[in-house]
Structure formats: C-alpha cells, structure tokens
Amino acid sequence: LVSNLICVLFTVELCIRFAAFEKLRHVVRDFWCMFDLMLVVCVVTETWVMWSLTVVFNFEFALSDLRTLGILRAFRLVRVMRLAKLLHFLPELLVIIRGFGVAMRAVSLVFTLLGAMIYVGAVILRSLLEETTLGKEAFGTVPQAMGTLLLDVVLSGTKGGPLMRKAWSISPIYSFLL
Secondary structure (H helix, E strand, O other): OOOHHHHHHHHHHHHHHHHOOOHHHHOOOOOOOOHHHHHHHHHHHHHHHHHHHHHHHEEEOHHHHHHHHHHHHHHHHHHHOOOOOHHHHHHHHHHHHHHHHHHHHHHHHHHHHHHHHHHHHHHHHHOOOOOOOOHHHHOOHHHHHHHHHHHHHHOOOHHHHHHHHHHHHHHHHHHHHO
C-alpha cells in the first residue's frame, strides 16, 4: 500500500514538473527532471510492472534480479541532494547542521570513553571476583561483566544496591570498585 502511494505521488510530481515546462526539449535538458524520470520508471517497474507480471503470467523472479532493482532504489536517496539548494537560501539551517556535527563528535567521544572505562572495569572485576559466587553470577565473562556494570550499576539508579551489598559482603573494596 505504501509502495503504491509512493509510486502515485512520484508519478504525479513528475507529471506536474513536466507540465511546468513550455517545451519538451527543455525537460530533456534538465538533469534533475531526467534523473527523476529514471527513478519513477524504476519505482513503477518494481512496484507495478513486476507485480502484474507475477500475478498475470506467474513469473518468478530470481533473488539476484531483485537485488539489482534494490540498487536502483538506492538512487532515490540522491533526491535528498536537492536539499543542498535549500542550504544556499537558508544559511541558518547550515549553522544548525554544523552544530549537530560538532555535538555528534563530542557525544561520540564521551560514549567511546565510557565504553573504554566500562571495559577496563569489567576486566578488573572479572579477574578480582573470579572465584566468588558474585563473580560466577554476574561477572562470568567480560561481555557479561560489561553488561552487569552498564545495566546494573550505571543505568540502574538505586536498583544497583543489591549488587553493591553482595560485593560489600565479599569485601568493601569490591563494593567501592563497583
């Protein structure tokens, strides 16, 4: 249903754009109109023509044929490139996008450092608690230890209390490390 709606919308948009030109030769000279025509042909072929061939003539399409059409569908994303023209008229939007880029670098750096700290803590606690019941339950492997540290200690709020109490009963140092 969504594919059919997209086909109809793309086709109507293309017809309106073609009708806006005075002469057909001007349409042929416009790169974006020709590009959109190619995309509409691909979308209509994939959605309506292949479906009708399958239903009417009982054709079976190989998976490799569908992958080729999937690559052609990726060209639809290039339509987003036309939004670059919008940035020329709205420089404030470009400032916001650059701000997102700077913020994403800072946030990714923080997440990388937190991941490294959780990994180091998981390795340390895995080796320290290896022979204890708490170590076998919650710190059996390094990935399990990382999950325990992330979910039960960092993100849990006050739910990490029982884990801290178990560690305290083994040694106060382990509780402090958590």
